[in-house]
Amino acid sequence: MADARYDPQEIEPRWQEVWARERTWEVPNDPTAAGDSSYVLEMLPYPSGEPHIGHLKVYSVGDAIAHFHRRTGRRVLHPMGYDAFGLPAENHAIKTGRHPRESTDAAIVEFQRQFRRWGISIDWSREFGTHEPRVYRWTQWIFLELFKRGLAYQKEAAVNWDPVEETVLANEQVVDGRGERSGALVELRQLTQWFFAITRYADRLLADLDTIHWPEHVKTMQRNWIGRSQGAEVIFGCQSLGVDYPVFTTRPDTLFGATFFVMAPEHPDVLRLAAGTGNEGAVRDYVNRALAADTQERGDVLKPKTGVALGRTVTNPVNGEELPMYVADYVLMEYGTGAIMAVPAHDERDFAFAAAHGLEIRRVVEDPDGDGELPYTGDGPLTRCGPEFDGTPNREALPEIVAWLEREAKGRASVNYRLRDWLISRQRYWGTPIPIIHCPRCGAVPVPEDDLPVLLPDVADYKPRGRSPLAAAEDWVHVACPACGGPADRETDTMDTFVDSSWYFLRYCDAANDEAAWDQAAIDQWMPVDQYIGGVEHAILHLLYARFITKALADSGLLPAHVQEPFADLFTQGMILRDGEKMSKSRGNVVSPQTIVDRYGADTARAYILFIGPPDQDADWSDTGVEGVHRFLGRLWRMASELAAAAGGPDEPPPADHGGPDLELLRKAHWAIAKVTYDLDGRFSFNTAIAAVMELLGVASRLRDETSPGARRFATATAASLIFPFAPHLGAEAYHLLTGRRVWEEPWPVADPAMLERDTFELVCQINGKLRDRVEAPSSAGPDELEALCRAAPNIQARLDGQTLVKAIVVPGKLVNLVVR
RNA sequence: GCCCGGGUGGCGGAACGGCAUACGCGGCCGACUUAAAAUCGGCUGUCCGCAAGGGCAUGUGGGUUCGAGUCCCACCCCGGGCACCA
Numbered sequence: 001m002a003d004a005r006y007d008p009q010e011i012e013p014r015w016q017e018v019w020a021r022e023r024t025w026e027v028p029n030d031p032t033a034a035g036d037s038s039y040v041l042e043m044l045p046y047p048s049g050e051p052h053i054g055h056l057k058v059y060s061v062g063d064a065i066a067h068f069h070r071r072t073g074r075r076v077l078h079p080m081g082y083d084a085f086g087l088p089a090e091n092h093a094i095k096t097g098r099h100p101r102e103s104t105d106a107a108i109v110e111f112q113r114q115f116r117r118w119g120i121s122i123d124w125s126r127e128f129g130t131h132e133p134r135v136y137r138w139t140q141w142i143f144l145e146l147f148k149r150g151l152a153y154q155k156e157a158a159v160n161w162d163p164v165e166e167t168v169l170a171n172e173q174v175v176d177g178r179g180e181r182s183g184a185l186v187e188l189r190q191l192t193q194w195f196f197a198i199t200r201y202a203d204r205l206l207a208d209l210d211t212i213h214w215p216e217h218v219k220t221m222q223r224n225w226i227g228r229s230q231g232a233e234v235i236f237g238c239q240s241l242g243v244d245y246p247v248f249t250t251r252p253d254t255l256f257g258a259t260f261f262v263m264a265p266e267h268p269d270v271l272r273l274a275a276g277t278g279n280e281g282a283v284r285d286y287v288n289r290a291l292a293a294d295t296q297e298r299g300d301v302l303k304p305k306t307g308v309a310l311g312r313t314v315t316n317p318v319n320g321e322e323l324p325m326y327v328a329d330y331v332l333m334e335y336g337t338g339a340i341m342a343v344p345a346h347d348e349r350d351f352a353f354a355a356a357h358g359l360e361i362r363r364v365v366e367d368p369d370g371d372g373e374l375p376y377t378g379d380g381p382l383t384r385c386g387p388e389f390d391g392t393p394n395r396e397a398l399p400e401i402v403a404w405l406e407r408e409a410k411g412r413a414s415v416n417y418r419l420r421d422w423l424i425s426r427q428r429y430w431g432t433p434i435p436i437i438h439c440p441r442c443g444a445v446p447v448p449e450d451d452l453p454v455l456l457p458d459v460a461d462y463k464p465r466g467r468s469p470l471a472a473a474e475d476w477v478h479v480a481c482p483a484c485g486g487p488a489d490r491e492t493d494t495m496d497t498f499v500d501s502s503w504y505f506l507r508y509c510d511a512a513n514d515e516a517a518w519d520q521a522a523i524d525q526w527m528p529v530d531q532y533i534g535g536v537e538h539a540i541l542h543l544l545y546a547r548f549i550t551k552a553l554a555d556s557g558l559l560p561a562h563v564q565e566p567f568a569d570l571f572t573q574g575m576i577l578r579d580g581e582k583m584s585k586s587r588g589n590v591v592s593p594q595t596i597v598d599r600y601g602a603d604t605a606r607a608y609i610l611f612i613g614p615p616d617q618d619a620d621w622s623d624t625g626v627e628g629v630h631r632f633l634g635r636l637w638r639m640a641s642e643l644a645a646a647a648g649g650p651d652e653p654p655p656a657d658h659g660g661p662d663l664e665l666l667r668k669a670h671w672a673i674a675k676v677t678y679d680l681d682g683r684f685s686f687n688t689a690i691a692a693v694m695e696l697l698g699v700a701s702r703l704r705d706e707t708s709p710g711a712r713r714f715a716t717a718t719a720a721s722l723i724f725p726f727a728p729h730l731g732a733e734a735y736h737l738l739t740g741r742r743v744w745e746e747p748w749p750v751a752d753p754a755m756l757e758r759d760t761f762e763l764v765c766q767i768n769g770k771l772r773d774r775v776e777a778p779s780s781a782g783p784d785e786l787e788a789l790c791r792a793a794p795n796i797q798a799r800l801d802g803q804t805l806v807k808a809i810v811v812p813g814k815l816v817n818l819v820v821r
Numbered sequence: 822g823c824c825c826g827g828g829u830g831g832c833g834g835a836a837c838g839g840c841a842u843a844c845g846c847g848g849c850c851g852a853c854u855u856a857a858a859a860u861c862g863g864c865u866g867u868c869c870g871c872a873a874g875g876g877c878a879u880g881u882g883g884g885u886u887c888g889a890g891u892c893c894c895a896c897c898c899c900g901g902g903c904a905c906c907a
Contacts, residue, residue: 221825224904
């Protein structure tokens with residue numbers, strides 16, 4: 001055995017085979033089962049090519065948690081599936097002509113193979129891909145449920161068109177005016193599209209953030225995205241045309257400071273207002289230029305404030321003043337009413353516009369301790385607002401002004417959101433067909449539930465040409481209207497793939513159900529997800545949509561009432577970098593999990609990725625760092641196999657003589673148990689947990705020749721048991737070698753408090769807060785005794801000569817600090 | 822501009838207001854070996870000193886405290902998010 005080597009390529013398949021044969025990680029739905037249940041879920045992978053290092057990280061984190069939950073007595077649901085619809089497979093199909101189903105299914109096979117090879121403890125009985133008809137049937141069913149309640153609706157609107165992907169995109173998928181995937185500048189197009197009415201849930205999506213345990217920065221991003229603003233809608237009448245224009249403002253307290261009025265170039269009334277005023281030509285030119293500019297250029301905050309006068313006025317309802325009207329591109333049609341009252345003294349944008357166009361700037365809020373500089377956006381007493389309000393602090397006056405507007409029917413309290421309804425139609429092939437039939441007589445008619453799924457037809461040409469490729473499948477498109485039986489056409493758009501991933505976690509609870517999307521009892525047993533794990537890049541898109549769909553389904557009575565949120569706890573992992581940069585093929589710095597697993601085994605790959613640093617932070621991959629973890633696992637294996645081969649069977653009792661090195665080693669083992677348990681219990685501190693097991697093994701190795709085999713056996717088996725969540729094959733192997741038992745069937749070890757206490761400790765002796773000496777002190781010693789021990793310490797004594805002791809700070813069990821002068 | 826993170830050895834990182842630098846990497850020295858690999862052991866913040874020992878170090882500057890990487894104030898740098906949202 002002396003030359004035996006740690007051979008993960010032999011060990012790992014052996015245990016994987018046991019887990020597969022015995023279906024170890026399958027967990028049936030059993031409402032009568034004793035004990036707590038736990039639903040541990042990592043964000044489902046998009047199957048393309050093969051898994052990358054980020055997948056290895058997310059499943060290493062999730063699996064460690066799943067194992068820890070199991071061994072601390074919980075029944076754990078830990079399933080796997082694939083977000084199988086989407087653009088990359090389809091773009092690949094356009095290039096090669098190969099059906100997206102083929103490349104997707106091939107990728108899924110590769111993902112399955114690698115996940116098994118990594119030894120992730122997955123309940124494979126619940127596996128599915130969102131592209132399977134048995135699954136997307138229910139995606140369509142959910143669409144129809146939303147349609148019934150008016151939450152799925154069609155409307156014509158200015159939408160984001162990605163000219164490269166040739167499809168519309170949701171607001172959330174446009175970043176800095178560019179398509180999230182393609183990077184192409186998006187264009188605004190006026191189109192009729194399907195939307196989900198997520199804005200109706202804006203308030204609850206905001207409020208319920210307080211009920212979930214998510215990282216604060218993710219909650220903040222969602223709050224910002226929803227962008228709730230409280231204020232008032234105020235009506236400004238244009239008397240010359242006899243039209244009222246409401247505006248939204250968060251500062252009705254500044255109404256008396258309004259000196260002009262601005263409309264967005266897209267506002268439908270702009271040309272009508274300018275007509276016949278002499279400004280018509282200038283307005284027309286301005287509007288045309290504004291509409292032609294791309295969204296990025298238009299959105300530049302630093303761009304000078306441009307605009308032209310409309311040649312008309314509106315009346316300020318609070319004081320009857322006539323305010324000149326302008327059109328300017330800093331006002332957005334899509335927020336509020338597309339028109340604003342401008343208060344240049346107290347708004348930076350209005351100030352910039354007024355300065356550029358020579359307009360009046362009228363201060364109405366005083367700056368209590370300022371230098372009188374404008375614009376001033378802070379609070380203070382009102383001025384120039386008439387006797388009723390002058391001198392009143394603006395925040396107090398605000399509700400009074402709103403109340404006055406309501407009494408006069410010139411306005412009302414109002415709330416606005418940044419959030420827009422979720423545009424879910426895509427003019428693309430590889431997605432869930434929208435189950436609607438358009439009938440010239442009956443309008444948009446839902447496909448009857450019994451006719452679901454609406455199967456995705458095969459087409460010859462996947463390329464979108466400004467319309468969905470499905471439109472070419474004419475046999476499929478032309479159907480009889482379910483309502484009147486007359487000739488009708490199917491909806492040819494497919495759904496955004498984020499719809500699929502907004503409910504997949506519900507399906508895992510009852511994945512084999514062919515009668516319904518799920519049985520409520522199954523949902524009741526598992527939901528909400530106790531621990532969700534994934535990348536922070538989904539902080540808005542997926543995580544907001546999933547919350548919305550969950551709430552919408554709960555409101556329809558399709559989920560138990562207590563399921564208001566999908567993910568009770570969220571952990572966002574950082575990225576794995578190489579040389580400080582993202583891994584990418586173009587940079588040529590990609591580390592493939594396959595290569596690492598081939599060379600070192602899955603346990604090394606998994607343990608290293610958790611050891612590299614705090615998992616919520618980005619971490620730089622290091623080739624030599626992997627070697628270090630591999631060496632450590634090899635040491636653990638070697639110690640276990642040497643002890644197993646040596647005299648003394650697995651049932652040898654723990655050493656009776658708890659003294660000397662044996663005691664030291666046993667104490668270290670219990671310390672490690674306490675440390676790893678603390679680190680895993682909701683803290684995700686995997687790096688320090690693994691370091692603790694390394695320390696335990698280091699002590700066992702250092703005391704190799706002085707300790708009894710029983711003590712070493714206990715220490716090594718403990719190390720195996722503690723490392724199991726991070727390196728399951730080796731943990732199982734080493735534990736089995738030493739005890740003949742299966743570590744995953746063992747309860748998580750519990751530290752013996754008596755073993756964590758010591759008779760003596762090292763007393764830190766300080767003078768004026770500086771460490772000067774250390775002495776051994778009895779744990780039972782009182783403050784006086786500790787102070788005396790400290791003063792007697794050699795390095796302390798020498799320094800006390802000629803000094804006056806002012807006072808002594810004694811922290812029992814830790815230190816004594818002598819304050820001297 | 823606003824809102825979050827984060828700045829600690831040569832590197833990744835550790836540290837309930839109480840021994841800064843755990844653990845790992847790298848480096849140096851040694852053991853084993855004919856040799857190498859593998860493995861094992863020791864040293865490794867920095868400066869002064871033969872040594873004992875001491876000075877200085879957690880982005881910068883202040884403060885609170887017996888004691889600050891940790892708390893407070895101001896600032897600098899890096900990363901991320903939001904950004905003409907009225």
